[in-house]
Amino acid sequence: MTRSARPERFGAFVPLDSPPALVAVDRILASRLGVDGGALWDGPDPGLGVAVLTAPTEVHVAVTERCPAGCAGCYADATPNGHEPSFAELTDRLDALRAMGVFSVAFGGGEAALRKDIGAVAAHARRIGLSPTMTTSGLGIDAEGASKLTAFAQVNVSWDGPAELYRGVRGYDGASRAEAAIRHLRAAGITVGINTVLTSTNYPHLSRIGEGAADLGAVELQLLRWKPAGRGRLDYLARRLTRAQVDSFGSELRRLAERNSMAVRIDCALVPFLAASGETSPADLARFAVMGCEAGRSLMTLDAHGGPRPCSFWDAPSDDADGTETPAEAWQTAEALLRFRDYAANAPEPCASCDYFTVCRGGCRVVAGAAGDAFRPDPECPRVQHEEARLSEAGTKSASSADDRGD
Numbered sequence: 001m002t003r004s005a006r007p008e009r010f011g012a013f014v015p016l017d018s019p020p021a022l023v024a025v026d027r028i029l030a031s032r033l034g035v036d037g038g039a040l041w042d043g044p045d046p047g048l049g050v051a052v053l054t055a056p057t058e059v060h061v062a063v064t065e066r067c068p069a070g071c072a073g074c075y076a077d078a079t080p081n082g083h084e085p086s087f088a089e090l091t092d093r094l095d096a097l098r099a100m101g102v103f104s105v106a107f108g109g110g111e112a113a114l115r116k117d118i119g120a121v122a123a124h125a126r127r128i129g130l131s132p133t134m135t136t137s138g139l140g141i142d143a144e145g146a147s148k149l150t151a152f153a154q155v156n157v158s159w160d161g162p163a164e165l166y167r168g169v170r171g172y173d174g175a176s177r178a179e180a181a182i183r184h185l186r187a188a189g190i191t192v193g194i195n196t197v198l199t200s201t202n203y204p205h206l207s208r209i210g211e212g213a214a215d216l217g218a219v220e221l222q223l224l225r226w227k228p229a230g231r232g233r234l235d236y237l238a239r240r241l242t243r244a245q246v247d248s249f250g251s252e253l254r255r256l257a258e259r260n261s262m263a264v265r266i267d268c269a270l271v272p273f274l275a276a277s278g279e280t281s282p283a284d285l286a287r288f289a290v291m292g293c294e295a296g297r298s299l300m301t302l303d304a305h306g307g308p309r310p311c312s313f314w315d316a317p318s319d320d321a322d323g324t325e326t327p328a329e330a331w332q333t334a335e336a337l338l339r340f341r342d343y344a345a346n347a348p349e350p351c352a353s354c355d356y357f358t359v360c361r362g363g364c365r366v367v368a369g370a371a372g373d374a375f376r377p378d379p380e381c382p383r384v385q386h387e388e389a390r391l392s393e394a395g396t397k398s399a400s401s402a403d404d405r406g407d
């Protein structure tokens with residue numbers, strides 16, 4: 001099956017093979033490319049920024065809940081005996097995703113690479129027109145294992161820095177195993193990226209991490225914010241970046257990108273830190289495809305039981321999911337997804353009037369949830385903190401003037 005354009009209310013998504021990209025085009029260009037928008041194009045064009053998409057463009061698929069590694073911050077709380085769907089269950093889910101117009105799937109877990117059939121699952125995805133990627137700690141990837149993974153468009157290996165930096169983040173010595181897996185994957189001709197979770201302990205060594213990732217031959221280094229989900233909740237406050245580190249994030253990122261030839265990416269949850277630095281304009285961030293919280297907009301997750309979630313870090317299963325709805329039905333009706341969309345459409349201040357809102361979309365709901373209310377602005381965004389301090393100061397002033405008046 002060839003990958004074809006997908007009509008949307010704003011126009012269409014058009015997948016390109018070389019360079020690999022998904023391009024959003026308006027109705028005029030979409031028509032010129034032969035796309036028929038049908039009833040979707042009746043009525044005014046809502047614009048890409050606000051349109052609810054007919055389907056996610058990417059779905060994160062948990063292919064297992066099993067993992068013996070025991071990483072300190074595992075957002076999935078994976079264990080050696082976690083649930084694992086069968087090959088047939090997974091391929092049925094992939095077929096349903098392709099039928100609804102999804103373009104790419106990202107396999108995670110648990111440890112996805114421990115599935116003996118993971119290469120065959122990826123090959124099935126390819127066959128039906130999905131572009132598969134995978135995130136792994138490298139566990140179980142030797143030369144023979146790597147040779148079975150060639151259907152993947154890219155494999156990202158979690159590597160939080162060399163030796164002691166890795167141990168400081170994950171709680172065990174896994175750096176050399178991840179490095180060996182990267183070498184095996186590259187030898188098998190597979191495009192490899194590196195995922196690095198940022199904590200207060202490895203952040204001061206970002207330049208060393210960048211050099212190490214380039215030496216390992218990664219095509220990209222993706223930095224991720226530590227999420228208070230699963231085991232990551234346990235010592236979140238000690239692990240998260242300090243306020244001084246958040247304030248330096250924009251300039252550190254720029255330095256990292258300038259010094260290394262590989263691409264440097266940040267995950268959705270780090271976008272508020274980059275936005276708050278003001279280093280790069282919202283238009284430039286959009287041009288570089290920097291995307292904040294896309295959960296429920298272009299992104300959905302299927303957990304290991306096939307249940308819909310807004311994103312992989314959202315660890316509450318949907319209350320309304322009974323396991324019988326198709327992914328297409330879940331996209332339209334799952335309550336958690338609707339709440340994410342509603343938040344983005346009616347964001348409170350200071351996000352509503354923030355210049356960066358269209359890129360950032362209000363920061364991370366998972367972090368906000370850990371602070372007490374998932375549908376409040378990200379409490380660690382410096383702009384949000386500044387606004388809260390201003391309101392608190394204004395409240396203190398008005399209380400003290402009431403006191404002065406003897407109210």
Ligand code: SF4
Binds near residue numbers: 360362382
């Ligand atoms: S104020 Fe809101 S929209 Fe603006 S950068 Fe912070 S979290 Fe993002």
Ligand code: SF4
Binds near residue numbers: 364
């Ligand atoms: S809630 Fe949004 S920003 Fe946070 S991890 Fe999920 S997709 Fe990313």
